[in-house]
Amino acid sequence: MLRRLLLTTASAAATLTALSAVPPAAYATAVPPSTAPAAHGGDDHLTVAVHGTGTGQDGTYELSCHPSGGTHPDARDACDLLDRRTTWGRDPFAPMPEDTLCTMQYGGPAAARITGTWAGRPVDATYERGDGCQIKRWDALVPLLPDLSEH
Numbered sequence: 739m740l741r742r743l744l745l746t747t748a749s750a751a752a753t754l755t756a757l758s759a760v761p762p763a764a765y766a767t768a769v770p771p772s773t774a775p776a777a778h779g780g781d782d783h784l785t786v787a788v789h790g791t792g793t794g795q796d797g798t799y800e801l802s803c804h805p806s807g808g809t810h811p812d813a814r815d816a817c818d819l820l821d822r823r824t825t826w827g828r829d830p831f832a833p834m835p836e837d838t839l840c841t842m843q844y845g846g847p848a849a850a851r852i853t854g855t856w857a858g859r860p861v862d863a864t865y866e867r868g869d870g871c872q873i874k875r876w877d878a879l880v881p882l883l884p885d886l887s888e889h
Contacts (some may be wrong), residue, residue: 782817784854784861786810788884790847795884801854817880823878824857828880831856831863836869841870850876850883 782803789796800808803817810816823830830853834840845867858878865883867873876883 750872781855781858782820783808784852784882786850786852786882788848788850790849791884791886792846792848793884793886801882812881819858819879819882825863829859831861833863834875838871840872843870843873844868845873845876848876848884848886852882884889 784801785798786801787798791847801811801813801816802808803813803820806813806817820830848867850865852861852865854861865872865876865879867876867886877885877887880887
């Protein structure tokens with residue numbers, strides 16, 4: 739067991755030493771373009787259409803990020819949220835996995851559709867509040883989507 743631990747530690751140290759010899763510019767070319775997030779620029783633009791909230795927050799909003807702007811009522815915080823949720827290998831707009839078990843609760847008739855481009859990738863995502871998983875998915879994007887947790 740001790741031998742295995744020592745071999746693993748030695749292997750990890752050798753890998754780190756080899757990586758430290760690689761210039762930083764080489765890291766960017768090591769990641770295939772299809773998995774690398776785009777550099778944030780003026781291409782981050784979303785259209786958010788919301789209806790059925792019953793709170794006066796229905797409407798269609800434009801959101802631009804880097805810099806933040808558009809007709810979205812909370813553009814800066816919405817862009818900040820998306821920046822935090824954008825990580826390698828994860829789509830901030832991904833649907834819940836098909837086999838997810840969800841609570842049988844109803845969050846109301848609100849629905850939303852988000853379209854546009856984020857981090858250089860096309861976005862076309864729909865949101866509802868028909869069960870616990872859908873409510874959680876919606877709430878994870880507040881303030882991009884309206885906060886309906888108190889309503």
